[in-house]
Amino acid sequence: MSNSTLDRLLSRRSVKLVGAPGPTEADIESALACVVRAPDHAKLRLWRFVLIRQPDIVAVGEKAISIMAAAGKPMTPEKQASTRAWLADLPLLIGLAYQIHHDHPKVPEIEQTLAMGAGVMNFQNAMHAMGFATYWSTGLATFTEDMPEYLGFDTLEQQFVGFLAVGTPKNAVVPAERPDPWSIARRWQAD
Ligand SMILES: Cc1cc2nc3c(=O)[nH]c(=O)nc-3n(C[C@H](O)[C@H](O)[C@H](O)COP(=O)(O)O)c2cc1C
Numbered sequence: 001m002s003n004s005t006l007d008r009l010l011s012r013r014s015v016k017l018v019g020a021p022g023p024t025e026a027d028i029e030s031a032l033a034c035v036v037r038a039p040d041h042a043k044l045r046l047w048r049f050v051l052i053r054q055p056d057i058v059a060v061g062e063k064a065i066s067i068m069a070a071a072g073k074p075m076t077p078e079k080q081a082s083t084r085a086w087l088a089d090l091p092l093l094i095g096l097a098y099q100i101h102h103d104h105p106k107v108p109e110i111e112q113t114l115a116m117g118a119g120v121m122n123f124q125n126a127m128h129a130m131g132f133a134t135y136w137s138t139g140l141a142t143f144t145e146d147m148p149e150y151l152g153f154d155t156l157e158q159q160f161v162g163f164l165a166v167g168t169p170k171n172a173v174v175p176a177e178r179p180d181p182w183s184i185a186r187r188w189q190a191d
Contacts, residue, residue, distance in 0.1 A: 008129045013176040015133035018167030022053075022091025023132055031126035038118035041107045047119045048158060050095035050151050060163075061087040063150050064140040071144060083140070092166040095151040096120055096136075097158045116161060123164065133169045138162035 023031070028051065035047050052060060061083050068075050075083065087093070098116040101107060124134045140163055141147040148160035 009125060011175070012125060012128040013133075013173065014124075014135045015169045015173055016086065016135045016137075016165065017170045018091075018133050018135070018165060019089040019170050020091045020168065022167045023127065023130065027127075027130050027132070028092075030130070031123045034122040034126040035119040038115060038122045040115055041111055042104070044099070044101055044104075044107060044112065044115065046098040046101065046112055046115060048097040048099060048153070049123075050097075050153075052093040052095065052151075054091070057087050057090050057093045058084075060093060060140065060150075064147060067141040067144055067146045067150075070146075071141075086165075089170070090165055090167055094123075094164040094166065095148075095153070095160070096162055096164060097148065097153050097160045100157055100159050113159070113161075116159075120161075120164065127166055131168075132166055133173065135165040136162060137165065 032049065035049070036045070038047075040046075065075055065080055065083065096116070098112060100109065101112060104112075120136065124136070127134050138161070142160060142162045145155050148155050148158070151160070153160050
């Protein structure tokens with residue numbers, strides 16, 4: 001059976017090395033519209049995306065390098081060089097966070113984390129459907145207080161979960177190797 005939506009979902013793979021052209025504001029709005037269609041228990045609307053363009057993307061990279069050095073976990077010179085090379089041509093970087101609903105009576109934080117992941121996945125698939133590639137990274141000093149604060153997140157009320165790089169693949173994209181679909185499922189029946 002031919003189904004173009006399914007074909008798009010099946011051909012998505014993450015691509016780290018991307019460059020121009022990046023998505024337009026209209027493209028981004030379409031992808032954000034897909035984020036707000038992710039499963040959302042109790043209508044928390046917890047997704048918080050921060051859009052970063054050049055030259056601010058380069059500034060984020062320099063900040064990540066300095067944060068890691070100050071934390072006593074400096075990036076090696078090679079890692080610094082590869083980070084700078086990765087970010088230099090990137091047309092769009094997105095800071096990803098969700099609003100934490102502390103002690104919510106119906107939605108424990110694990111569900112909030114899952115809703116965030118579902119929203120980001122919808123964004124990734126939407127970008128793929130528009131011909132762009134994405135790459136979710138929790139590098140760039142994600143799990144520090146300094147990076148989310150630098151991006152304007154409130155670290156007590158918002159959980160930062162990394163960055164999404166978005167653009168056009170620099171190299172030919174070959175299909176990713178994937179497991180047999182049935183290797184991740186089993187049937188269950190009551191006795
Ligand atoms: C929350 C999250 C964080 C990730 N962080 C990193 C990362 O810091 N570095 C990395 O190499 N891959 C990271 N990945 C994996 C890549 O985004 C990507 O999924 C992986 O390269 C496999 O590609 P695929 O999405 O086509 O299966 C992360 C994935 C997720 C879901």
